[in-house]
Amino acid sequence: MHSRLSTAGAKPGAEPGPGGEDRPASESEQLLFGGRLRDDHAWSRHDGAFVELGLWAMVVRLPHLLALTARLAHRADARALRMVVGAETGRGVMQAVAMVNINGVLAALLGTGATTERLRSAVPALLTVGLVAIVGTVLKSVSTMGTGRLEPKVERVATELYLEAAQKVEMAAVEDAEFHKRLESARFGASAARRMVQYSASVITALLSLIAALGVLTALHPALLPLIVVMTLPSAWAALSVARRHYHSHTAWMQHARAGRLLSDLLTSAQAAAEIRVHGIGGFLLRHFRLMAEDSELEQTRLARLAARTGLIAALWTGAATLATFGTLGWLLWSGAMALSVGGTAVIAIRTGSGALDSLVRQINYLHEEALFVGDLEHVQTEAVARAIPVEGRALPERLDEIRFENVTFTYPGAHSPALRELDLAVPAGKIVALVGSNGSGKTTAVKLLSGLYLPDEGRVLVGGVPTAVVDRNALFSRVSTVGQDYFRWPFTARANIAIGRADAPLTDARLDGAVRYADAQGVIREMPRGLDTLLARGYKDGHNLSGGQWQKLAIARARYRDGEILVVDEPTAALDAEAEQEVFSKIRHLAADGQTIVLITHRLHSVRHADLICLMEHGRIVERGTFQELMAPTAPGGFRAMYELQRSQFQPEPDRPPLPAQNGRGEAGGAR
């Protein structure tokens, strides 16, 4: 029997269903990600989507798509946009002029009269064709330059559109898996917007080229018009079918692909590197990476097989249509309904026209496909705006005299039970309130509500008398400094790691030095190869890594640099040595004396002796509160006292335990050798 983590012998997706994506969860999906990652209905989110659109509906939507691209391009670089549109329009016109003149050349050459006479009369049209070809080539270069300039800018503008909106959403949205999925999809939207520029330019060219060819053909013989359409239909149908399948598959497999990338990222992650080696996880991850990749390879194979079949059917159909077209042309010539010179032009016009129509259908098709991703991007942007933290709200008073929780109940989105239940708490300004309690009792959640990151479901959190539900939350954020349990290790220089605490304030050395000194981080900075300019990102040139405690000191310096009136410290000393820990707590006491309000979360109960108020939390409620002396008194309920005594006893020597053998080789163990 295999162990739970073993995948030996497993062949996920070995028997794909007819649609490929209807297979049950593969072993990798089930074991690592808890279920199937494929979403067969992802595509149906797009109302009236391209997957359901017919060719005509797509043509009708074309102006909207071109306008969408033009809007993005205009925002990115209006001048480059004018350049591209002008050049592409010019190219189309040149094609029309060329075709009319080719007709002139052929008519002159195949007309009556002496050869030299015919040649001479063909020269003006011939020269025009040459000139038009040169102008066309120049215009193509101008267009290439314009699109080259435009594309990266459009991608940047599109990326910024959703990044800007996404960084302002409520925490509830950040933790919403559905919103993340949309963000992932929107990422493709930015590069899709870039490609839309190219496709839009090609649509303009193909459209003008087609108009030119149709114009010439109508003048030559109207019977040739429907033939062009018949010749083009098969490849248009094939392109549409393949693209639809591709889009459907892409959206259904997006989560799967993301999970595969996650596995490959983990294999090269500096953070996971040590554990991967010591615990021998590399082979395990690699195996699952391969299994996941094999799964999507099966899907790719399925798509390729279908594309080959569609291509074959389309080629047979095109062959028949071409035969019919040229047969008709031959019959027209044979029956004398068309002159030979006109026939020559007709061949060129048919080839140009069918090529242009084919290209037009393909480009519109691509444009639609890309537009769906850009649509996702717009969708995310709209959703992000709807879920954004409101920018307006009631102003906070100059001085925040109190933070108050009134009967607060809060459940995380998607959670089954509340993290906070009917919580009442008052934190006076300039005091230290310590929240203690077992893991998961709600301490961190309480400070998240206090900081305005979440809003209560019931009850109120009042900061300076203003409920967080109506306060200007950006103003509230700016009054809070935090050293969180999971503070972020910014992969920037040490200087940036501290100054990012108040990124919008001018960076001054005095403020920076003050923060470094406060966190007692001078030693840490001195030991870094380039001091404050040391890059703290392993894996980059000259990147340097710090120990957990050193990082923690930087995080404390950052909070000090931020200098908010309310300081939230969540396990601030977990990674510090005993001496540094005492130092931090004594500094925290001084801050309170200076008027800063401090909410301290810690499991080190010895450290909360000096807090003005200690709250013991359990299952989202405060079950005991008071000063250290009050909670340790024999009359107190005893929960805090019991926890404190338990911690203290761990530092008492155990009388029954035998002493460690001497380390100099002369102890018992050494003597036995």
Ligand SMILES: Nc1ncnc2c1ncn2[C@@H]1O[C@H](COP(=O)(O)OP(=O)(O)OP(=O)(O)O)[C@@H](O)[C@H]1O
């Ligand atoms: N983002 C989240 N989404 C859903 N549930 C969460 C989230 N964060 C915390 N919880 C849940 O809320 C409850 C309270 O968690 P919280 O982090 O506030 O506990 P804590 O007292 O700070 O714990 P610890 O001492 O381990 O840090 C826990 O049951 C936890 O699983």
